[in-house]
Amino acid sequence: MAALSVRGLHKRFGSTEVLKGIDLSVENGEFAVLLGPSGCGKSTLLNIIAGLERPNEGEVEIGGRVVTGLPPRDRDIAMVFQSYALYPAMTVRRNITFGMECRGVPRARQDEAVARVAALLQIDGLLERKPSQLSGGQRQRVAMGRALVRDPLLFLFDEPLSNLDALLRVDMRTEIKQLHRRIGSTIVYVTHDQIEAMTMASRIAVMNLGRLQQFATPDEVYHRPANLFVARFIGTPPMNTVKARLASDGAALVAIVGAGRPDETRLVLPAAPEAARAWIDREVFFGIRPECISDGGRGVDFSAVKVSAEVELSEPTGAETVVLARLAGERVRARVGPHVRLNQGQSAPFLVDTRTTCLFDPASEQLIA
Amino acid sequence: MAEAVAEAVAEAVADAALPVATPAARRGRWLIYAVLLSFAVFFLVPLGVVLLNSVRTAQEIGLGSVIGWPRGFAMENYAEAWSRYCIAQRCEGVRNYMWNSLLMTVPATLVSTALGALAGYSVSLWRFRGDTIVFTIMLMGVFLPDQMRLIPWALVLRELGLTNTIAALVLIHTVQGLSFTTLFCRNYFVGIPQDLIKAAKVDGAGFFRIFWRIVLPLSPPILIVTVIWQFTGIWNEFLYGVTFTTGAQQPITAAIIAISVSSPTDVPQYGVQSAAVLLAALPTLLVYFFGGRYFMRGLTAGAVK
Structure with missing residues (x-):
């Protein structure tokens, strides 16, 4: 059963x-x-799911029940905010019980729930403190505790880790993932950090300019991006996408980069x-991940194609060295071994692993599957 | 002269950060203190004269000048002003008028602050259709001159049958205070993060519960400011008091004006009058002494972190 369904959702602020x-x-x-760049509409979408904003068109269904017109409190959701x-003015305990207080849960049940959540998140010792007396990581835990204490149908996280410092963020990432595995609830998590998305998600919804670009597993989003935007957004550094001409060489297809040039x-x-056969003798965008272009020092494979490219940077x-190079005039990034040092302007040999490449229609920018 | 002062000030400000003050900077700083001190003395002269006169006897003032150092310490002036002095043919002192003022000021202050907090909360933290228009209209109340409102109020009071009552003044000051109290509270509340309201909504709290449990506990600074502002403003208000009440119903500010129209045959009672004026000013002075600190703090506070 779908825990959450969103159908035909439109939202306008004024004329935008x-x-x-x-x-x-x-x-x-x-x-x-x-996941998406700032301004892509992901937070607005989350707010609409929560009932904090109203859509102009479309429907939201949570746990099989249409909730489009309902206020947040009647949607059986809990939310964790970026600012926590x-x-x-309330102690940690009060912060956690406020939701139950609003719903008239008896005192004994409240205490029980607080004890359970405090143990789960290891915040037992903080219950009588005020938020101002807590560190960033502790506040984060309390914010999660406030959500976890009510066993809702749906958890909503709005960039919960972006206010933490880098080290703590990695820890909390692991913890949230483990937490999800333990309690098994449905989570919708907004972030602009693709590492968070890749490591935690069972599926990633990539958004851009108010549209859903792709909704698939991290693996699929990474290896089979639905369009050029996703290809160029996911991965650090992202996928190389270069213009190429498709040709056939017997049974096999060949992508010719810089066709017509002496160094094609x-x-x-x-x-x-x-x-892809329909695209023979036509221009396409050829997509290849930087890790598929290496110096040959690692992951050597007999099927790899040997090329030479001019090093720019x-x-x-x-852990590795990222090399910006010109391959037949097209700019590509390669990931080479940590000890490989290439000089600017030098022409260096690279090994290209072409087993997992993508082809995109240059007009529609969609993946040619 | 002004240029020299400006220069000295600039120099002093620039040098203030340095650990060791140069002689020039020290001179500049003394100049600043001297100027500030002379302004302070200038502003305090009227209060000083009234204070001194309030403990001098009529005889002493009559023989000398209105400005002079007291020879004795005539505390009976205060007793007389409090309960016996004749104001507009009623020889009961200021105490009844003081009581009138209190009956007017306290309810008007509390009600206008409470309603202003509620209105400011709703205008700043809840978006509703036309909310900016509502706020703009409320703001106009701040800029409307009092004289313009006299006749409309006269009509309203007549319709309500409240002419010449303290309740009328309570009503007037509550309504007229709303613009200011709403503005004060609204400007403070916009500093409260929207996420707090969103979180409370998700938690299941409604409009009033969020106000009571989340917003009000963050508001003491602005509530203190608003109460001080309203209390002093309403206590010191004169125009409505003198226009809409007469005789025993008048607040102290309106009543005390009668002091200046004592009959020409009488010996001027400057001592008692000074004591009466000081008594009339006492509540606002006390509020200032005890609340002034919060006032300064509250005006600059805003961010709720």
Whole structure:
């Protein structure tokens, strides 16, 4: 059963249309992440799901019940905010019980629930403190406790980790993921951090300009991006997308980068889809992940194509070195070993693994599947 | 002269950050203190004269000048002013008028502050259709001159049958205070993060519960400011008091004007009159002494973090 269904959602603020028809269905127990650049409409979508904003058109259904016109309190949801939004004048305990107080839950049951959540999140010792006496990480825990204490149909997280420092963020990421595994509830999680999305999500909804670009597993979003936007948004660095001409070489398809140039590069595509045959002798966008272009020092494979490219820039990151190079005039990024040092202007050999590449229609920008 | 002062001030301000003050900077600072001190003395002269006169006897003032150091310490002036002095043919002192003022000021202050907090809360933290228009119209009340409102109020009071009552003044000051109290509270409440309201809505709280449990506990600074502002403003108000009440119904500010029209045959009772004026000013002075700190703090406070 779908825990959450959103159908044909439109939202306008004045003359700007923030959501342009969103359809989304999240299964029970799923960890769905709404991912996109700022201004893509992901927070607005979350607010509409929560009932804090009203859509101009469309329907929201939670747990099989249409809730479009209902206020937040009647939707059986709990929400964690980016700013934590802890009530400053109340103790941690009161913050956690406020929701139950509003719903008239008896005192004994409240205490029981607080004890359970405090143990779960290890905030037992903080219950009588005020939010101002807590560190950022502790506030984050309390904000989660406030949501967890009510066993709702749906948890909504609005960029909950973006106010934490980098180290703590990694810890909390792991914790939220473990928490989800333990309690098994349905979560809709908004973030602009793709590492968070990739590591935590069971499915990622990539959004841009008020439209849903793709809603799929992290693996699929990463390896089979639905369009050029997703390809260029996901991954650090993102997928290389270069203009290429498709040709056939016997049974195999070949992508020719920089066709007609003296240094034109021919890349055989062993795994190209059948549909790509329609594009023979036409221009496409050829997509390849930076890790598929290496110096050959690691992940050497007999099927890799050997090419040569001119090095423009070298960025050592510690675990690896990202190289910006010109392959037949097209700019690409490659990930090479941490100890490889290439000089600017130098022409260097690279190994290109073409088994997992993507082809995109240059007009519609959609994946040729 | 002004240029020299400005220069010295600029120098002093610039040098204030330095650990070791140069002689020039020290001179500049003394100049600033001297100027500030002379302004303070200038503003305090009337209060000083009244204070001194309030403990001098009529005889002493009559023989000397209105400005002079007291020879004795005539506390009976206060007793007389409180309960016996004749104001407009009623020889009961200021105490009844003081009581009138209190009966007028306290309810009007509390009600206008409470309603202003509620209105400011709704205008700042709840969006509703036409909310900016409502707020703009309320703001106009701040800029409307009192004289313009006299006749409409006269008509309203007549219709309500409240002419010459303290209740009329309570009503007037409550209604007229709303613009200010709403503005004060609204400006404070816009600093409260919207996320708090959203979180409370998700938690299941409604309009009044959010106001009572979330917003009000954050509001003491602005409530204190508003109460002080309203209390002093209403206590010191004169025009409505003198226009809409007469005789025993008047608040102290309106009644005390009668002091200045004592008959020409009498010996001027400057001592008693000074004591009466001080008594009339006492509540606002006390509010200032005890609440002034909060007033300064409250006006600059805003962010709720």
